[in-house]
Amino acid sequence: MPFLLQRYFSQQHWVATLQEQAGVKPVRLLAVSKTRPAEDVAVLYKAGQRDFGENYLQDALEKQRALAHLDIVWHFIGPIQSNKTRDIARYFSWVHSVDRLKIVKRLSEQRPITMPPLNICLQVNVDEEETKAGLRLEELSDIVRPILALENIKLRGLMAIPKADKTVVEQRKSFKKVRNALAEINQRFDLTLDTLSMGMSGDLASAIAEGSTMVRVGTAIFGVRVAKSKV
Ligand SMILES: *Cc1c(COP(=O)(O)O)cnc(C)c1O
Numbered sequence: 001m002p003f004l005l006q007r008y009f010s011q012q013h014w015v016a017t018l019q020e021q022a023g024v025k026p027v028r029l030l031a032v033s034k035t036r037p038a039e040d041v042a043v044l045y046k047a048g049q050r051d052f053g054e055n056y057l058q059d060a061l062e063k064q065r066a067l068a069h070l071d072i073v074w075h076f077i078g079p080i081q082s083n084k085t086r087d088i089a090r091y092f093s094w095v096h097s098v099d100r101l102k103i104v105k106r107l108s109e110q111r112p113i114t115m116p117p118l119n120i121c122l123q124v125n126v127d128e129e130e131t132k133a134g135l136r137l138e139e140l141s142d143i144v145r146p147i148l149a150l151e152n153i154k155l156r157g158l159m160a161i162p163k164a165d166k167t168v169v170e171q172r173k174s175f176k177k178v179r180n181a182l183a184e185i186n187q188r189f190d191l192t193l194d195t196l197s198m199g200m201s202g203d204l205a206s207a208i209a210e211g212s213t214m215v216r217v218g219t220a221i222f223g224v225r226v227a228k229s230k231v
Contacts, residue, residue, distance in 0.1 A: 008044055008221050015215060018208040027208055030075055032200075032218030035059065035225050038066040044221075045070050053077045053096070053216050057084050064091055077159075077216060079133055086110045089152075094119040096159040096197050096216070099135050101143055104153060111152035118152060121159040121197045124181065126174045129163055137181050144185055157195030157213070158182050162203065171203045175210035 012029060019027045032053040033041050041052055041063060050071070054060035055078030064074060075094040080103050088095060089110035098104050098120045111118045122143065125134030135143065140158075147155050158181060162174035175198050186193055199207025199215035207215060219225065 002043065004040060004043055004222065005047055007223070008047060008049065011217055011220050015204065015208070015217075018205055022209050022211075024208065024211055025213060027212060028214040030077075030197075030214055030216045031221055032077065032216050033063070033222065034078070034218065036222050038063040040222060041067060041072070042070070045072060051075060053218075055079075057087055061087060061091060075216075082106060089118060090115075092118070094121070094156075096121045097123045097133065099123045099125075099133055101146055104147055105150065108150035108152045113152065115152075117154040119154050119156045119195075120147075121157050121195055122147075122155075124158050124160045124178055126160045126177055127163040132161065134160070137177065140181055140185060141188060144189055148189070148191075155191075155193060157193045157197065158185075159197035161200070162198075164202070166203075168206055171206035172210055175199075175203075175207050175212065179211045 015027050015029050028051060030051045030053045031044055031049050034055040051073045053075040074092045075096060076088050076092045077096045080088060080097055085103060085106040089107045090112060095107065095118060099122065104120060107118055122140065123134040125132050125136060128136060147153060158178050160178045162171055178198055179196055182193060182196060185191060195214060196212050197214045197216065198212045201217050201220035204215045204217065
């Protein structure tokens with residue numbers, strides 16, 4: 001069996017085990033294929049994987065063209081500049097990295113009306129790192145209401161990338177903050193947002209223990225990334 005498939009099945013098994021231990025809802029495994037060739041995506045697709053995450057728009061669009069015959073669910077998880085929203089709105093089913101109202105308004109305007117609403121998660125800068133994208137937790141409630149009014153957007157929940165190099169205890173503390181923030185939004189606005197996009201190769205055990213519903217796994221499936229190909 002190719003090494004890629006071995007790693008994929010082992011991650012799938014690991015996520016299922018953690019989910020069972022935590023006694024939580026099913027956790028969706030998002031395979032983060034950024035910088036990886038379309039052939040690798042096709043291999044995992046054949047093994048049953050449907051959700052793929054991409055950070056770099058041009059790189060993603062090329063893969064999408066090469067794999068247009070497959071019913072892949074594409075997730076955009078990278079930084080979003082205004083001039084990228086048109087393609088993101090058109091070629092993705094999910095966007096996890098929304099942290100500005102202006103961007104989400106553009107996504108709504110540019111989402112083709114023939115397509116279902118775009119699923120979005122608000123990115124939270126949970127550890128308040130200066131260099132990291134995302135909303136501060138206190139900013140969340142102000143942005144939720146205007147988003148709910150947007151026609152072609154379906155708000156699904158929150159996404160977070162905690163600080164790297166944390167202990168497990170610290171990781172869990174950060175993920176718990178995000179989970180609590182989602183519960184607060186649901187209560188305050190009488191919603192049933194169902195998505196906590198949290199956990200990557202290095203911290204998915206902590207994320208699942210704190211109720212993650214979607215883990216975004218790159219390195220543990222595809223191996224170490226050499227460099228980003230095209231931004
Ligand atoms: C690259 C990336 C991932 C995957 O990270 P790994 O550590 O390789 O698993 C997950 N989420 C986002 C937003 C990313 O940019």
